[in-house]
Amino acid sequence: LTNNLHLLLPQPGWHEALRAMTRDTGTVLAIDETHTHVVGHGGATRRFGLEPDIVTIGKSIAGGVPLGAYGLIESLAEEIDVKRKGVAATGGTLFGNPLSMAAARATLTRVLTLEAYDHTTSLGARLADGIEVAIRDSGLPWTAQRFGPRSGHWYGAEPRTGQQALALRDKLLTVTQRIWMANRGVWEALPGAGPTMAVAAREADVDFYLDAYASFLRAVAE
Structure with missing residues (x-):
C-alpha cells in the first residue's frame, strides 16, 4: 500500500508472496503503519492479516503529540532488551516521554476506539x-x-x-x-x-x- 502515489492497494496474494519470500531468505519484514493505522483497529496489518517481524507507527497515535513506536517479534525484541548484557543498546532523550505516553494512552483508549x-x-x-x-x-x-x-x-x-x-x-x-x-x-x-x-x-x-x-x-x- 503506497501513499505518495495515492491509494495503490496490493493485488490479491501480493503480501502472502512477500511474507513467504522473506521467510525463505531469512529477511526481516517490517510494516510501517504510520499512514495506514487509520484504516481500522489494528491498521493494515490486521486488515490484511499480515505477519510482520517489525511494525512501526507514528503521527496520530498520540493525537498530535510527537510520538513514534515500534513492535517486534520476540526473537528480535530479545536483541534490544536493556535488561540483558551484550545486546544492542536502545534509548533516546525523548524515549518514554511522560507527555507523549499520556497522550498515546488517551488516544488509543478514548479516541481511536x-x-x-x-x-x-x-x-x-x-x-x-x-x-x-x-x-x-x-x-x-x-x-x-x-x-x-x-x-x-x-x-x-x-x-x-x-x-x-x-x-x-x-x-x-x-x-x-x-x-x-x-x-x-x-x-x-x-x-x-x-x-x-x-x-x-x-x-x-x-x-x-x-x-x-x-x-x-x-x-x-x-
Missing part, C-alpha cells in the same frame, strides 16, 4: 460513493479510490503497479484542485494522498467536501 473506526469507515464509504457519483456525472475517465476511511481518485483506470500509478500523476491538476478546494473552504493537506475521515468528522463535513469536489470536476470537464 472500535466505535470510532466504525464511524470513520462509514464516513469513508459515504465519501467514496460521492466521489464515484461526481466522477460519473462529470464524464471524466477517472476512478474513485476506497479504503476504509480513506478515498480519493485516479486520473484514469485503477493502476496495478507503482509504475502505472506514477504514469497517472498530474501535478498541475493536483495543485489546481488544492487551490480550488481551498477557495471553497476545504484544505487538502496532502492532495496526493487523498482525503481521510477524522473521528470528529460528520456527514455534513463529507457533503461539504463533495460539493466543492463536484464543482471542481465540472470545471475540469468543461
